Amino acid sequence: MKHLLLIFVASLALGASWPAIASASADKTTSARVTVNSDLGTDPVPPVDPDGSGNPFPGDPNDPNNPGTGSRGHLTLDYISNLKFQQRGVTGNFITATATNQRAFVQISDRRGTGTGWSLLLKPEPLVGQKDATSIEAATLSLGSAYFLASGANITKAPAFVAKSALPMNSYSLVARAQSVPGDRQGMGTWLLRLNTKSTDPTTLNVASSAVTTQQNYQGTLSWLLTDAPQ
Numbered sequence: 001m002k003h004l005l006l007i008f009v010a011s012l013a014l015g016a017s018w019p020a021i022a023s024a025s026a027d028k029t030t031s032a033r034v035t036v037n038s039d040l041g042t043d044p045v046p047p048v049d050p051d052g053s054g055n056p057f058p059g060d061p062n063d064p065n066n067p068g069t070g071s072r073g074h075l076t077l078d079y080i081s082n083l084k085f086q087q088r089g090v091t092g093n094f095i096t097a098t099a100t101n102q103r104a105f106v107q108i109s110d111r112r113g114t115g116t117g118w119s120l121l122l123k124p125e126p127l128v129g130q131k132d133a134t135s136i137e138a139a140t141l142s143l144g145s146a147y148f149l150a151s152g153a154n155i156t157k158a159p160a161f162v163a164k165s166a167l168p169m170n171s172y173s174l175v176a177r178a179q180s181v182p183g184d185r186q187g188m189g190t191w192l193l194r195l196n197t198k199s200t201d202p203t204t205l206n207v208a209s210s211a212v213t214t215q216q217n218y219q220g221t222l223s224w225l226l227t228d229a230p231q
Helices: none
Strands: 003-012 021-027 030-036 075-080 083-091 094-099 105-110 118-124 127-129 139-142 147-150 173-178 189-194 204-208 218-227
Touching: 075 218, 105 118, 118 139
Parallel strands: 003 218
Antiparallel strands: 003 083, 021 030, 075 105, 083 094, 094 204, 105 189, 118 173, 118 218, 127 218, 139 204, 147 189
């Protein structure tokens, strides 16, 4: 087994609309009133460059032809990188493969305006051999060093990345969450979860060597789930 490819599939929850907000100011006998537009739109949010510049995403040579999810709504998964893995060696009873993408990220937009928070979960699906269609479930995924990066001027604090340990196959695990504590809102606006950011702590796939009986490429699916409440 020399190369592994994981394909991401997004699943998301719908949010609520932004409530109308009114404000007033006065200076002696002069007054003014303004009402903020209550509709922030539900069109797809294009992915931005994960370098923090806020510029349009230039693409990833390891993940070509990925324009984003095209999801519409007030709470959306806008972009999810397709990760490519390359085998690095065998440690004990496990084959270790690390992600090769240098611009891997997941982009989330919360345009609800409520600050009620959200949760991001991930379920790695079994790997499937591209020659003989054998299925491997004896594997785990470690996201490694990851962090959230703001896209533009966001009005709340960053969400929290919580997936510090290896994720098992075939079950959803909590990866990140935005809290809804009054006065300490998190995750409103557009945020990028950067993945595979350090060579010393990369995104890693560990596969039981006993489960690999044929040298071939394997492909799997990572199912992402965005829910409209923190866990």
